[in-house]
Structure formats: structure tokens, C-alpha cells
Amino acid sequence: MPITRRTLLDAVARLGGAAAVYEALVAWDFLRAPPAMAAPLELAKASGTGRTVAILGAGVAGLCAAYELDRAGYVCTVLEASKRPGGRSLTLRRGDTFQEMGGPVQECRFDEGLWLNAGPGRIPHQHTHLIDYCRRFGVALQPYIFASRANLFHSGTLGNGRTMQVRRAYYDLQGQIAELLDKCVVKPDMDLPISRDDLATFRDMLARFGDLTKIEHDGKIEYVYRNRFGRAGYDVLPGGADEAGRPVSPMALDEILRSNVWNDYMFREHEFFWQTSLLEPVGGMDNFFKGFLRQPARSGGTIARLVRTNAKVTALDIAADSVTVSYWQDGKPRTLAADFCISTIPAPIFATLKTNLPAAYMSAAEKLPVQAAGKVGWQAERFWETRDQIYGGISWTTDPITQVWYPSSGFLGRKGVLTGAYMYGVSAERFNAQTLAERLRQAEEQGDKLHDGYSTYVERGLAIGWNNMEFERMGWADEGDPAFAPNAKLLSEPQGRFHMAGDQLTYWSGWQEGALISAHAAVSSIDRMTKAPANR
Amino acid sequence: MPITRRTLLDAVARLGGAAAVYEALVAWDFLRAPPAMAAPLELAKASGTGRTVAILGAGVAGLCAAYELDRAGYVCTVLEASKRPGGRSLTLRRGDTFQEMGGPVQECRFDEGLWLNAGPGRIPHQHTHLIDYCRRFGVALQPYIFASRANLFHSGTLGNGRTMQVRRAYYDLQGQIAELLDKCVVKPDMDLPISRDDLATFRDMLARFGDLTKIEHDGKIEYVYRNRFGRAGYDVLPGGADEAGRPVSPMALDEILRSNVWNDYMFREHEFFWQTSLLEPVGGMDNFFKGFLRQPARSGGTIARLVRTNAKVTALDIAADSVTVSYWQDGKPRTLAADFCISTIPAPIFATLKTNLPAAYMSAAEKLPVQAAGKVGWQAERFWETRDQIYGGISWTTDPITQVWYPSSGFLGRKGVLTGAYMYGVSAERFNAQTLAERLRQAEEQGDKLHDGYSTYVERGLAIGWNNMEFERMGWADEGDPAFAPNAKLLSEPQGRFHMAGDQLTYWSGWQEGALISAHAAVSSIDRMTKAPANR
Ligand SMILES: Cc1cc2nc3c(=O)[nH]c(=O)nc-3n(C[C@H](O)[C@H](O)[C@H](O)COP(=O)(O)OP(=O)(O)OC[C@H]3O[C@@H](n4cnc5c(N)ncnc54)[C@H](O)[C@@H]3O)c2cc1C
Ligand SMILES: Cc1cc2nc3c(=O)[nH]c(=O)nc-3n(C[C@H](O)[C@H](O)[C@H](O)COP(=O)(O)OP(=O)(O)OC[C@H]3O[C@@H](n4cnc5c(N)ncnc54)[C@H](O)[C@@H]3O)c2cc1C
The missing domain is CATH 3.50.50.60 (FAD/NAD(P)-binding domain)
Structure with a gap:
């Protein structure tokens, strides 16, 4: 029986209900993708x-x-x-094995359908060569969420160690910067790169930039940061007609400064290649290089056949x-x-x-x-979605695990894979020098500081130190x-x-x-x- | 024949290749979603x-x-x-019709598989009631991309009208704010909310915040903004070993100020409910309310049966x-x-x-x-992906159409739907007061200022003014x-x-x-x- 669009959708619907039908439709739409873009590299046909x-x-x-x-x-x-082919592009699924030099064989025991991108995980929108190949090979891409304001910061430095939502530190800092600059620019001796006529516009811009509250007294206008519009979060969310919402009070500037979260983590999303939008192949990063393997080769068979x-x-x-x-x-x-x-x-x-x-x-x-790089991966029930409203993105900690990634897809499903640690350079060398058990133990312990009860959720951990891999010996060149x-x-x-x-x-x-x-x-x-x- | 996971995947693979299989796997995974979260509202069983x-x-x-x-x-x-049920939640697909008071019947003629969310389009992660219902009803959610640095700003005000990437205005402004504040805080008479000991840390933070370049001369340290790390974009991208990349030169502060793009557009992503991550139902927003309609009702049948x-x-x-x-x-x-x-x-x-x-x-x-609200929708070849590396997000213009949305899914497919205008309040009243033809004409003309040749790509336009809809008469309360x-x-x-x-x-x-x-x-x-x- 030839499968038509209709019969396929019916089958999917019987099995999976509406949600599955939508997914199938998305896939179907993808099939009608256009012929590839002009190849970026065109050698003469038989040169x-x-x-x-x-x-x-x-x-x-x-x-x-x-x-x-x-x-x-x-x-x-x-x-x-x-x-296996792929090199550093390694996606681990149930049954896959790998081994660090001198380490035990690690077998991925995730549930069917889950995967860990143990090497590359994201594709910046600027990477046109890669994206063009995906288009040509029919490798489906979906959003990869890098930044989410619901994600968490944990800082253990300078005694202010506590876990907070990114939005809190981020917008409190932005507000304080705006308030401080506003105080400066009104001083008569300030040397400004704008005309005095533009000053009111400039202050208006700062007020919007920082969510400043305008205060007038004795005919003087002052702008202060009070998280008036709730960017940094709410103690009580807006609700019915009798609850306009109660924004949290701002943290002190020096509390944020000392927490050190601005030292890379908070501003990482601004760096060129981490700027939104980012993408990832549906189903795992290895689907990208597998696109090459699938292509027909001149000699018959596919490119995969050329690989020994x-x-x-x-x-x-x-x-x-x-x-x-x-x-x-x-x-x-x-x-x-x-x-x-x-x-x-x-x-x-x-x-x-x-x-x-x-x-x-x-x-x-x-x-x-070259630099070392290391990752830890876990599967877990999606507690971050139900408890913390985290849908993708990264939480950051000054502890050695540095980052925890949440999946950008499969939302509302039962389980998902967390990248439970991601670090590089000297911290990766140090982390990767430890035994597997010790790395997993630390990843649990440090995860607990981000999420209460983290270690009771995560299971089937894997850890990879790329500098420990016999045929890589590095994360990447520096x-x-x-x-x-x-x-x-x-x-x-x-x-x-x-x-x-x-x-x-x-x-x-x-x-x-x-x-x-x-x-x-x-x-x-x-x-x-x-x-x-x-x-x- | 009962369909097993294996046979379904085989069927999908025959039809759609690897990409379709991944999608089906995603859907499959979704089916194994946990029982619903604790209902937020629990009335006694037979009260x-x-x-x-x-x-x-x-x-x-x-x-x-x-x-x-x-x-x-x-x-x-x-x-x-x-x-039809749904009210303002209206997703238009091929064959759907609607009519404004005094307007012609508009029929959606998009290609199969495309849709326009003519009312609501996005779900903030904070909207736990809505998301809990989705979990309970099996309504699949995917990322909705609100902000993308590859998106465009067009400003017609004050003579500096030109189209630029969001990243350019955004990071140039952030850099200039940082540089200005750095100049201030070193003045001896500045009254700072941090101790003088913390000043070096503060300046370091500002340098990271704004991508400032440190300059030392005569033992004095100065920080200036030069887009050193390319946040605002590159004239020549980084490449092989002989090309580290050539960042664009910063725009002047007053050029950005006058462009007016900071007046709402640029900072919108910071407002609480527009903060990343945002979500959308796979396949169209109406899949949310249809979740209610599908539920079994006590009297037999479904909730849909209760609706006249x-x-x-x-x-x-x-x-x-x-x-x-x-x-x-x-x-x-x-x-x-x-x-x-x-x-x-x-x-x-x-x-x-x-x-x-x-x-x-x-x-x-x-x-x-109450406020008026209006939208325009088009289908088009995905020129924004192939030409501009835009994958989701919104472009902003000071012209009446205000916003152009790009789809957050179906990447690399052939066609997609653009929200070709979205405005509210007084500007929506004005825009929606015009004929359909005039609205579409303006949406093309103003779109052309964002993307060269825009009007040659877009087709099958629709326009909806919610204040013109007989049973709505508004966008929402203000x-x-x-x-x-x-x-x-x-x-x-x-x-x-x-x-x-x-x-x-x-x-x-x-x-x-x-x-x-x-x-x-x-x-x-x-x-x-x-x-x-x-x-x-
Ligand atoms: C942790 C991590 C995260 C990353 N994140 C991203 C990301 O998010 N996005 C992204 O785009 N990139 C990312 N990367 C980088 C990406 O993995 C690399 O850019 C890419 O895989 C490099 O491909 P390559 O072919 O140059 O090298 P490799 O993949 O290293 O290929 C080299 C090959 O040579 C083989 N080899 C070694 N020795 C021998 C030998 N003696 N004889 C024969 N063969 C040998 C190896 O087995 C390997 O297959 C990440 C990398 C790591 C490690
Ligand atoms: C352009 C636009 C964009 C939006 N964007 C978003 C978004 O991104 N995310 C989001 O969550 N929300 C968004 N919203 C808001 C969202 O649409 C509303 O919050 C929601 O749909 C309101 O539901 P409701 O049941 O309160 O009202 P409605 O949906 O207006 O329902 C009222 C119902 O009453 C019916 N009715 C009217 N008169 C009568 C009558 N005399 N007799 C019987 N029935 C009558 C109407 O036909 C309608 O079905 C948007 C709305 C608009 C217009």
C-alpha cells in the first residue's frame, strides 16, 4: 500500500493523537524543501x-x-x-559506547529517544556554510535556546553565594548602570558626545534601557531604578483586577558585582556567535555530519563507503x-x-x-x-520545566561544572537530557583529570546548589573529557x-x-x-x- | 495491522527520509509525556x-x-x-475565511501546511496555567523566537533613515553607554554606590558589559568602545588562519539616539513577558484552545458539543x-x-x-x-533565511506596519508565513481604518524598506483589524x-x-x-x- 499523506497522518493520529500529527505535519512540510542553495564551493564537474x-x-x-x-x-x-566517523561531533544515544584513555568503557543508558550532544551542540545563524549543507542534505534544524531569563545563576564567591534567576541579576545590573549614568550626564561639567539639546532624549533612552522610574521634586527630574515594571521578577505576579503584581526589590549593586556572574556568564549571550538565534539539528548534532555520509558517491554507494x-x-x-x-x-x-x-x-x-x-x-x-573541554550528561524528569519554568537555555555557576544546559525541544515530555557540566581551558583540564565517579559526584553536588533536589532527579550520568580521548587530545585550538x-x-x-x-x-x-x-x-x-x- | 514504533518509523522514513524520522521520534517521545501536572484548579468531583x-x-x-x-x-x-469557537485566538490556514465589518470576505490561500496566527502568537514561559493545560491535553509546544540579533531595524525619523541589523544598534548603544559611564566613575567627585575598592571591579564589569577596549597611556587606564570583539557585526567575518575578522566601526551615539529604535523596539525583549524563552504550540496557536474542545464531557461527547x-x-x-x-x-x-x-x-x-x-x-x-490591534500576514519563499540569516524573531520599523515576524519553525523549508504588520493602539486604529487593498499595499511598500525586493516575494496577503471584527471590537483591554x-x-x-x-x-x-x-x-x-x- 503506498502511504499517502492522509493515511500516514491517520496512523500517526491513532498512535499519538494531535500532538504527533502536528509533528508529522512539520516533517511533511520539510519534505517539500526547495532544491539546495547554490553550493558555496563549485569545482568543475570532472576536474x-x-x-x-x-x-x-x-x-x-x-x-x-x-x-x-x-x-x-x-x-x-x-x-x-x-x-566511528564524526570526530568531535559525537551524539550519544542508548547503547552507544566510548572510552577515555585509561578510563572505563562508558555506555549510554538513556531512555530511547533521548540523546546527549557530547561535542558540538549549537549552530550560530552566521554559519552559512554549515546551514547551506543542512539545506542541501535535508537536515532539519530547530531553535537552540542559549539565553533564558528563567535560568539560574549560582555564585559561591565573596560570601554572597546564592542561587537566583538570571533576570534578577541581569536587569538589576542594567537598571543600576542606567541610574548611575543618568546621575552623571546631568552634571554640568560632563563632556558628552551628544549636544545638550539631545540630553532629554538621551535620558529618556536611559530610562527605557534601565526601566528607571521618573521622580520629580522641586522642579528637578531624577531617574531611579526600582524594578518598576518587573523585569527583574515579581514577588507576586500580576493577576486579576485587584492584583497589578508586586515586583521584587532590587539587589544592591555591590552584591551583584561581588557575585561575579557578570564575569563572562551574564554577558556571554552578547558575543557574536552566541547571539540569538541559534539552531540545532532535530534529533542530535550528529545528524549534520551524517548528511555527508548519506550522499551518493561517484563510485556507487555513498560517501560513507569511502571511509575506513x-x-x-x-x-x-x-x-x-x-x-x-x-x-x-x-x-x-x-x-x-x-x-x-x-x-x-x-x-x-x-x-x-x-x-x-x-x-x-x-x-x-x-x-x-589548544584547550581541553569537558562535559557531563544526565537524563532526568523535566523538573526544570514544571518547577522553574525553564525551557532551554543555560544556568551558570562559579563552581567547576560551570554550565547546565536544558533541552530546547521535547518540551512537556517526561524526561530530557541535561548537559550537567561544560567547561574548558584549565578548569576542564582539572575536572577531566578526575575519575568518572568523582566527576559525576561533583556534578550532582554542584547541581544541587542550582536546583534543590537536583541529585535525586538526575540519572545515568556520562562524562567526557575531550583531552582524554585518544584520537582528539583537545577540545579545540585556542x-x-x-x-x-x-x-x-x-x-x-x-x-x-x-x-x-x-x-x-x-x-x-x-x-x-x-x-x-x-x-x-x-x-x-x-x-x-x-x-x-x-x-x- | 497494529502500527508499532518500528513500522511507523519505517513508513515515515520511506516517505520523508531521515529528517521526517527525527520529527516522528520527537512526536513519539512526546506521547510518553507524564500524566498532567496537578491541576491548578480542583473543584470537588461532583460539586x-x-x-x-x-x-x-x-x-x-x-x-x-x-x-x-x-x-x-x-x-x-x-x-x-x-x-467558530476560539474568539481572538484565530489561526488561518488554506480555505479558512473571515470578514471584518463592512469588509470583503477574506479567504486564506496559503499553501497546505502554512498558517498565520492572526491573534495570539506566543506563550511566555511564566504562563503556567496555560502551559499546564498544554501538558495535560498533549498540546506540543516549541520555541518561539522573539529576539534575534540578525533581525532588522528601519527608522525613518530624523533623517538617519536606514536599515540595519539589530546587533548593530543594540551593541553600539550598549558600548557607548558603558564607555560614557566609565568616563564618569573615574571622576573623583562622583558619588558611587560602591566602595572605591570595588571601582576596578566595576570598571572591569563595564568593559565586559560594553565590549570596551582598554587603553593605557601615561599610566592612566581608559576604556573605549570600538566593537573590538565584533558584537555589532563584521565587515569581514573571521575565517582561515589569515583572517581574524574585521569588525564594523561603531555608529555615533547621536545617530542611534535619533533613529528612535531604542524607543520601545530595542528594549521590548527585556519586558517581563517578552523575556526569553517564549513558546508556541506546534502547528498553530489554535491548537491550544482546541485542547479544551477535545476533552471528554460528562454528558458524553466532548466539550466541543457544549458549544452552540x-x-x-x-x-x-x-x-x-x-x-x-x-x-x-x-x-x-x-x-x-x-x-x-x-x-x-x-x-x-x-x-x-x-x-x-x-x-x-x-x-x-x-x-x-480598550485598544485596537491589527495584523497582516503573507506567505513567501524563505528569503530572510537564505539572504539574511534570519531564523525567527522580529524586525522593527518606525513605519506604521511596526513589526515583521519570521517563523520560528520549519527552517530551511521552501515557504513560510510572515506576519507582515503588527501594531496596536492609535496606530492600529489608523491602519485598520483603511481598505484591505490599501493595508496590503502599505505592508508591501514598508516591507521593501526592511528587505530589498520584499514585495516581489510576499504573496496571498491577509489583513485583520481586531477592532473591525463584529464580535470582538478590540484587541484587548488597556x-x-x-x-x-x-x-x-x-x-x-x-x-x-x-x-x-x-x-x-x-x-x-x-x-x-x-x-x-x-x-x-x-x-x-x-x-x-x-x-x-x-x-x-
Ligand atoms: C565539547 C565541545 C563542544 C563543541 N561545541 C560546538 C558547537 O556548539 N558548535 C559547533 O559548531 N562546534 C562545536 N565544537 C567544535 C566541533 O566539534 C569541531 O569544530 C569539529 O567537530 C571539528 O571537526 P574536524 O574535522 O576539524 O576535527 P575532528 O572532529 O577532531 O576530526 C579529526 C578526526 O581525525 C581522527 N584521527 C585522529 N588521529 C588520527 C590518526 N592518527 N589517524 C586517523 N585518524 C585520526 C579523529 O578520530 C577524528 O575523527 C565543539 C567541540 C567540543 C569538543
Ligand atoms: C492581535 C492579537 C495578538 C495577541 N497576542 C497574544 C499572544 O501572543 N499571546 C497570548 O497569550 N495572547 C495574545 N492575545 C490575547 C488573546 O487573544 C486573548 O487574551 C484571548 O484570546 C482572550 O480570550 P477571551 O475568551 O477572554 O476573549 P475572546 O477570545 O474575545 O472571546 C470572546 C468570545 O465572545 C464571543 N462573543 C462576542 N459577542 C458575543 C455575543 N453577543 N454573544 C455570544 N458570543 C459573543 C466572541 O465571538 C468570542 O468568541 C492577542 C490578541 C490579539 C487580538
Whole structure:
């Protein structure tokens, strides 16, 4: 029986009622998506015919390179050390296993239908290469909520440790800033970048910015912050005709200052790539890279067929017109010779390979500054929705777990997955150095400070330290470090027929978009070499 | 054949590929939702047995009252003047029609699967009554994106009219505020609410708040705003190792001041009920009130069976122990007598009914301040996603259309629905007074100033002026008007066995949550009367 829209919807309705029908309709609508956008990268149709490329690593960068080169006629082989493609893009579902070096095998025991994005979790709207691929491959995207005013801050510093809603600290601070500046600008000796005529407008703007209350006495106008319109929250919510609502009283400025929550957490949402809107693939981040794997390949089958897993590269020999890759598979040493090679192996690992590349190049790989990163994941009943009106977003704490993420989808369902810790840099190194049990214990204990009874809800915990993962050894490159630019630049330069790629070499490091951009750069460079007269 | 999870997913996969499977999984997960939260309103099981209630109006308030009273054993009849239940909650899909007084019949001709929320469109996370009903009824909710930094501002005022991304005005203003305040606080005569010891911390906070750049010269530290970290946007985005990104130069403070975008638009997202996260029912807002209609009723059938449509109430007679309602149906005058009556008829209409209520009461209905509201809707190819990286959120303009909303779901699909205008108060009165054709023309013309070529994309326009709707005559009550409180209070008082309800009598007017709260108040009051010894 061919399934029509109608019969499918009927089936869904029988099984799931109206809610399920709506979801199915959404999915259906998606099917009618337009043909892909103009590809951002267009190599000539058969420019690579007859050329072979060895691609090292089947993360986002490696898979993107394989897909684009295959389309242009190149014959690609992707060597991947681990048992699965995806690299740092790892979504854990029931039955999935992974292992840190020296750690126990961890098996995900979440209920069916739940998942943890153990690596990347969000897609900024500015990441047009990634989003264009999603459009082309039919990878459905939904909103990822980064900021929510109902989320929580916990600060243990300076004695004012207490848990409060983000809105409270956020708007009290905004109000106090506005009030203070208003006091300043009326002083006659203030040097303002606006004309005195515009002063009234400026004060009006400040009053709106900060929710200031206008007070007139003795003909003088003053603006003060009193949380008059309840931005920072209410003791009693507005209600019927006899209850206009009773806003909470503002906290003192120095209480907020000392709490330290402004020190990154509160203002993170303003940074370019965390600005609303953010997106995520429906059903888990791995649905993005799986888009590459699903695409048909020239040789028949799909791009997935080009990938050899459990194939650990150990050495490279770059010659004038070929590259020979040595690797281990099934306990045996093997080699692969190709016209070109792209390595997306993380720099800390690449630096340990045996190669005939210039010493300066290999030392740049060693010196590329990288950061650790760690996450904890739990499943739990959605107590944050029923008790705290939290629908997505992040709670922040000055404790080592740093962040707790709530799911941006599946609202009102029974259970959901919390990212129970997310930290990087030195704090991640420290956190990840502990045993699994100790990390989970801390994540419970520190979660309890955010939500009463947190530890009684969370279950089936997982913890991943990316610097502990044999084939990653890092979260990402640290482009904030002055050593980044010179080393990344050197590593980006083609070495004969060898190219390095990966988010690690871009100013979008720690973002899949960086992996795509670097793959495009390597692929274009190879294509230019192929087309150059000397290679014809 | 009983459909199992596996067979359903297989069917979905055949039809829709991976994306559809994910959606189905999401839906499936939803089915396993927990039993409802504790009901916020619990009347004794059979407290109303044998009592009858006439409910006037089948909007959210009337349907909620019918559902709660029916559960407690009351026998309810809902009289609804229009051809459909829902009242101001109106979601328009292909084939739906509506008509303003004196206007043409408008038929929605959107493609299948698209819809316009012509009335309510979003649910604040604080609206726990509404969300609890959704949980109980299995109404799936998804994120509604209110603010997005990729959205646009257009300002025609003061000669600086130009279209810019929200992030630009927003962060330039935030930066300038921070820089100005920093200049102030270092002055020795400034009276600060923090100790001088905390000053360095305060300045550090300001620098983070505003993305200020620290400059040291002659041992003096100065902080200036230069959009160093690109919050306000980039001329050239970060890229590979040789491109760290080139942030745009800040606009002058007075340019932003004059643009007037801070006058409400920019700061709207900070108001309590517009604070992130916001939600919306999957598939259209009417799925919320339809939750009530679907519930089983005591008398057999569902709550929908209690509703008589095309039943226009004209008069009320309130006696000591009953209420008699006169109404028209099928061209004939009819009456309905009941032990109790709840009217949710909008005050401007209620004031015109013939009743034996006190003159002061009827005059309060007349004097209750209300506001007009208007919307325009279009379908269009999702050019805002492919060209502008806009995924949900609102663009704002000082032109009469005021707002353009982008869909928060169905991303990467082919077409979507834009709310092409949304305004209220005096500007809505003015806009809605124009013909349909003129409103659509203006919406195109003004949309063109936000997006080049807008008018070439949008199609199948609809326009609704809620003050033009025969059975509404308003958008909502205006609780900001000083006349609101006294009149709403009086109207909230039971008049013997008669109660008035509706969001119009609450401090959540313009919100469905207000309709629910007022319905709960009326229902509880009736239940108290029923239980009072005199009524036993
Ligand atoms: C905790 C965390 C959170 C993140 N959050 C986000 C986010 O929200 N959004 C986002 O877009 N990005 C995020 N990222 C970054 C994102 O994961 C990376 O940008 C992207 O996955 C990098 O892809 P890649 O192909 O460059 O590298 P990788 O994914 O690291 O791929 C390298 C591959 O090389 C393989 N390999 C290693 N050694 C060898 C060897 N000797 N031989 C053969 N193969 C080898 C590895 O197994 C791996 O598969 C996050 C990363 C982490 C760790
Ligand atoms: C443009 C717009 C945007 C909005 N946005 C939001 C939003 O984003 N979120 C939100 O929660 N809320 C929003 N609201 C408010 C929301 O629509 C209302 O709070 C809610 O629908 C009110 O329900 P009600 O039952 O009180 O009134 P109504 O829905 O007005 O119900 C009154 C009913 O009485 C009927 N009636 C009128 N006269 C008679 C008569 N003589 N006899 C019998 N029946 C009669 C009417 O037909 C109607 O069905 C919005 C409203 C508008 C207009």
C-alpha cells in the first residue's frame, strides 16, 4: 500500500493523537524543501578525474573534503583511527559506547529517544556554510535556546553565594548602570558626545534601557531604578483586577558585582556567535555530519563507503608527485599512496606522526595552542520545566561544572537530557583529570546548589573529557592565544601535495563552520594544483 | 495491522527520509509525556451536579470555564456569536475565511501546511496555567523566537533613515553607554554606590558589559568602545588562519539616539513577558484552545458539543436564583435559563446588551479602556533565511506596519508565513481604518524598506483589524490606562449569579493566561456559591 499523506497522518493520529500529527505535519512540510542553495564551493564537474586523495580523519572537515572532492571526480579514501566517523561531533544515544584513555568503557543508558550532544551542540545563524549543507542534505534544524531569563545563576564567591534567576541579576545590573549614568550626564561639567539639546532624549533612552522610574521634586527630574515594571521578577505576579503584581526589590549593586556572574556568564549571550538565534539539528548534532555520509558517491554507494574506520595513521611520506600514508588496520601495518593528501588529524596527535615534513612545520603542529573541554550528561524528569519554568537555555555557576544546559525541544515530555557540566581551558583540564565517579559526584553536588533536589532527579550520568580521548587530545585550538596565529598560518600552507585542515587552523576554531571552511580551502587548493598547466 | 514504533518509523522514513524520522521520534517521545501536572484548579468531583451554567462566548475564557465546570458536574451551555469557537485566538490556514465589518470576505490561500496566527502568537514561559493545560491535553509546544540579533531595524525619523541589523544598534548603544559611564566613575567627585575598592571591579564589569577596549597611556587606564570583539557585526567575518575578522566601526551615539529604535523596539525583549524563552504550540496557536474542545464531557461527547455557534446573545435577565439569556440562532430569537451565567463577551459589545444589571456596572463595561490591534500576514519563499540569516524573531520599523515576524519553525523549508504588520493602539486604529487593498499595499511598500525586493516575494496577503471584527471590537483591554483598574474591579464583582470573565478584566490582558485566570476566578466563585449553606 503506498502511504499517502492522509493515511500516514491517520496512523500517526491513532498512535499519538494531535500532538504527533502536528509533528508529522512539520516533517511533511520539510519534505517539500526547495532544491539546495547554490553550493558555496563549485569545482568543475570532472576536474579531478583520475586523481586520488588520501583524507586523514573522518570528522566534519574530512567528510566535507571527501564529499566535495568526490563530486569533482577525485577518488577519495578517508582513513579514520576511531571505530566511528564524526570526530568531535559525537551524539550519544542508548547503547552507544566510548572510552577515555585509561578510563572505563562508558555506555549510554538513556531512555530511547533521548540523546546527549557530547561535542558540538549549537549552530550560530552566521554559519552559512554549515546551514547551506543542512539545506542541501535535508537536515532539519530547530531553535537552540542559549539565553533564558528563567535560568539560574549560582555564585559561591565573596560570601554572597546564592542561587537566583538570571533576570534578577541581569536587569538589576542594567537598571543600576542606567541610574548611575543618568546621575552623571546631568552634571554640568560632563563632556558628552551628544549636544545638550539631545540630553532629554538621551535620558529618556536611559530610562527605557534601565526601566528607571521618573521622580520629580522641586522642579528637578531624577531617574531611579526600582524594578518598576518587573523585569527583574515579581514577588507576586500580576493577576486579576485587584492584583497589578508586586515586583521584587532590587539587589544592591555591590552584591551583584561581588557575585561575579557578570564575569563572562551574564554577558556571554552578547558575543557574536552566541547571539540569538541559534539552531540545532532535530534529533542530535550528529545528524549534520551524517548528511555527508548519506550522499551518493561517484563510485556507487555513498560517501560513507569511502571511509575506513579503525585505520590509525602513523606516518607520512610526501614526495614530489604523491603522498604515501602508513597506517594500521586490523592489527596490520598498511600503506596508501595518493596524488594528494589532506590531514584533519588534531594537531597534538599530528605532531607525533613520523613525517618527512619540514621540522618547522612539525614543530608548529606541536606548538599550536589548544584547550581541553569537558562535559557531563544526565537524563532526568523535566523538573526544570514544571518547577522553574525553564525551557532551554543555560544556568551558570562559579563552581567547576560551570554550565547546565536544558533541552530546547521535547518540551512537556517526561524526561530530557541535561548537559550537567561544560567547561574548558584549565578548569576542564582539572575536572577531566578526575575519575568518572568523582566527576559525576561533583556534578550532582554542584547541581544541587542550582536546583534543590537536583541529585535525586538526575540519572545515568556520562562524562567526557575531550583531552582524554585518544584520537582528539583537545577540545579545540585556542585562537585567543598569541601563539595561535603564526603556527596556524604555517600549518595552513600547502606542503607540496599535502594540506592540513580542520577547525584548528581557523578563527572559527571550536566551531564546525571552521572545519568546513578549512576543508574548502584545502579542496580548492588541490583543485588549483590539478588545473595548473604543470599538472595537466 | 497494529502500527508499532518500528513500522511507523519505517513508513515515515520511506516517505520523508531521515529528517521526517527525527520529527516522528520527537512526536513519539512526546506521547510518553507524564500524566498532567496537578491541576491548578480542583473543584470537588461532583460539586455542581444538577446545576446549570450559561457561558457566553467560546473564546479561551469561555472554553476553560466550560471544561472546569463540566468536570465538577455542572451542566454547561456555551453560546458563541460567531461561526467558530476560539474568539481572538484565530489561526488561518488554506480555505479558512473571515470578514471584518463592512469588509470583503477574506479567504486564506496559503499553501497546505502554512498558517498565520492572526491573534495570539506566543506563550511566555511564566504562563503556567496555560502551559499546564498544554501538558495535560498533549498540546506540543516549541520555541518561539522573539529576539534575534540578525533581525532588522528601519527608522525613518530624523533623517538617519536606514536599515540595519539589530546587533548593530543594540551593541553600539550598549558600548557607548558603558564607555560614557566609565568616563564618569573615574571622576573623583562622583558619588558611587560602591566602595572605591570595588571601582576596578566595576570598571572591569563595564568593559565586559560594553565590549570596551582598554587603553593605557601615561599610566592612566581608559576604556573605549570600538566593537573590538565584533558584537555589532563584521565587515569581514573571521575565517582561515589569515583572517581574524574585521569588525564594523561603531555608529555615533547621536545617530542611534535619533533613529528612535531604542524607543520601545530595542528594549521590548527585556519586558517581563517578552523575556526569553517564549513558546508556541506546534502547528498553530489554535491548537491550544482546541485542547479544551477535545476533552471528554460528562454528558458524553466532548466539550466541543457544549458549544452552540452562530448564537448571538442580545439580552440578560438576572434573577435571584437564575439567569435568563436571550439570543438569536438560525434567524430566531431564543432563550436559555440557567442557575449561573458567565459572560466572556468583550466589554465594548457587552455594554450594548440589554440587561437588568446596575447602571454603574453597564457603564463600567462601556468605560473599560480598550485598544485596537491589527495584523497582516503573507506567505513567501524563505528569503530572510537564505539572504539574511534570519531564523525567527522580529524586525522593527518606525513605519506604521511596526513589526515583521519570521517563523520560528520549519527552517530551511521552501515557504513560510510572515506576519507582515503588527501594531496596536492609535496606530492600529489608523491602519485598520483603511481598505484591505490599501493595508496590503502599505505592508508591501514598508516591507521593501526592511528587505530589498520584499514585495516581489510576499504573496496571498491577509489583513485583520481586531477592532473591525463584529464580535470582538478590540484587541484587548488597556491596563496601562488609569481608567482600567476601577472599571475592571467593578466588572470582576459577581452580580448575584452572574459573573464576567475574560483577559479583559486582568492584569494579563492581551494574554490568554489572563483569560484562564479570570475563568478560574469565575468558576471558583460559582462553586463557592453552590457550596454555601444557603444554596444547599
Ligand atoms: C565539547 C565541545 C563542544 C563543541 N561545541 C560546538 C558547537 O556548539 N558548535 C559547533 O559548531 N562546534 C562545536 N565544537 C567544535 C566541533 O566539534 C569541531 O569544530 C569539529 O567537530 C571539528 O571537526 P574536524 O574535522 O576539524 O576535527 P575532528 O572532529 O577532531 O576530526 C579529526 C578526526 O581525525 C581522527 N584521527 C585522529 N588521529 C588520527 C590518526 N592518527 N589517524 C586517523 N585518524 C585520526 C579523529 O578520530 C577524528 O575523527 C565543539 C567541540 C567540543 C569538543
Ligand atoms: C492581535 C492579537 C495578538 C495577541 N497576542 C497574544 C499572544 O501572543 N499571546 C497570548 O497569550 N495572547 C495574545 N492575545 C490575547 C488573546 O487573544 C486573548 O487574551 C484571548 O484570546 C482572550 O480570550 P477571551 O475568551 O477572554 O476573549 P475572546 O477570545 O474575545 O472571546 C470572546 C468570545 O465572545 C464571543 N462573543 C462576542 N459577542 C458575543 C455575543 N453577543 N454573544 C455570544 N458570543 C459573543 C466572541 O465571538 C468570542 O468568541 C492577542 C490578541 C490579539 C487580538
